[in-house]
Amino acid sequence: MNGDWFRVGKIVNTHGVKGEVRVISSTDFSDERYAVGSKLMIRVQTNEEISVTVSHHRIHKQFDLLQFEGYFSINDVEKFKGCTLYVSSEYLTDLDEDEYYYYEIIGCSIMTDEGETIGKVKEIVQTGANDVWIVQRNSGGKDILIPYIDDVVKDISISDKKITIHLMEGLLE
Structure with a gap:
């Protein structure tokens, strides 16, 4: 095909x-x-x-x-x-600005607004309230759950496959 x-x-x-x-x-x-x-x-x-x-x-x-x-x-x-x-x-339709298809987000690197690379998005879960990105840590260990909300997700660059987040207290635990 x-x-x-x-x-x-x-x-x-x-x-x-x-x-x-x-x-x-x-x-x-x-x-x-x-x-x-x-x-x-x-x-x-x-x-x-x-x-x-x-x-x-x-x-x-x-x-x-x-x-x-x-x-x-x-x-x-x-x-x-x-x-x-x-x-x-x-069959994919154009999305509004600040809307993304899952395939565009999965595989993106997650960095903090302080420049630390944490890992890559490996899966997305719908919770009803907002999507949650499951991030596989570069250092190994337990996956991190990142809520897709404005307080956390600061910048998404699909072309660079990079997402910048603000690390709120408790996110890495």
Whole structure:
């Protein structure tokens, strides 16, 4: 497939017998990504890429449940368990200033406003109130949780893959 592809989730299991799959989402716009008619790509274990179109989306517990056009039974989707879902860059919409896609933040270096490099963002968790960035320390040890709030995050440079934070008391503990 042509173009850049960005990970939006992992199919962790089937759901029911009518071809639904259970997805752990890694996208910040799941309603948009999984809207009926959305085109996604599944990369199966053989590195084969399968284009699918979302025919149904609902949320169940902490999972996104998806059904694809032409896949009507559990037997049709069994092969997708453990596979990763991707969206083409052509379907990404422009964001407002000071808004970022997860893929732009993950991998960025985190530095304090005093110049100390702490680590890299390895994952983002939605908490409802604000996103929390999970940062893998350069020095090893326990990951650091950085809340994406104005008091902490001072500057984001996607082009340099660098984020400057103000280290509030207790953040590194």
